[in-house]
Amino acid sequence: MNYKAHLLIGLSANALAFALAAGLHLFSLNAVAANPVLVAGIILAAVVFSILPDIDSSKSVASWIFRLVLFAATAFFAVDYYLTKNVFSLYKAAGTIFLFALHFAYAQDGKMHRRFPHSLAFGALACLAVFILTGSKLAALAGCVAFLSHLAADGRIFSSLKFFSKPRKFFD
Known part of the structure; x- marks a missing residue:
């Protein structure tokens, strides 16, 4: 899948997730919209994390x-x-x-590039880094949704769990 498709899927998944979260009154869309820096951070996190797993290609x-x-x-x-x-x-x-x-x-090139960056552990560490660096739960959430959408689009959700069960074998 190319980067344009991953961007479209990641941004769409974020739009759906944020609409659902706002509908459940988990946060106020008006408060988010009133802070343009936060909006930019959320969009940037969604864009970056939509293509981040492919950094090893x-x-x-x-x-x-x-x-x-x-x-x-x-x-x-x-x-x-x-x-x-x-x-x-x-x-x-x-x-x-x-x-x-x-x-x-x-x-690397080819199908061998899908290693650690295509794992849930890498996604969790990257989202944690976003939260620590920005202090924004919403930017970290946008990154998490975009990252998971990338793994789902690649069909890697369940295979990425192998990192947790057999870490030594995963790095070999």
Whole structure:
């Protein structure tokens, strides 16, 4: 399935989930709509998490965006180090270069790319990271719905559970 289909499915699933949650009075749509930063965060989480599991495919849009963000971050930290001589900026630049190399070594093509990023554990960790970084339960929920819709569209919901039952075998 291509990224456009995953985006459509992820955004549709989020629209349905948020309409259902608002209908059950779990939150107020008016309160969300009054906060444009929150709306942008929810939409961004839904878009990113719709394609996030494919980050382990070297030719995916998610990988391309990841590499672009890493390149921009490396450049930013390098310029920051040049201007401020702050050694932590140099460490951050080295860290982004390390992440780029790690992604290059991990990402594969073909059907073999469906490994850890196509697991519920990866989705849970990514959603937890969104919540910790933003403090927004709704952005984390949007990410969770989009991630699960990606796994469902790929037919990977039940096979992704194998990570919990046999972690050693999963990484082999």
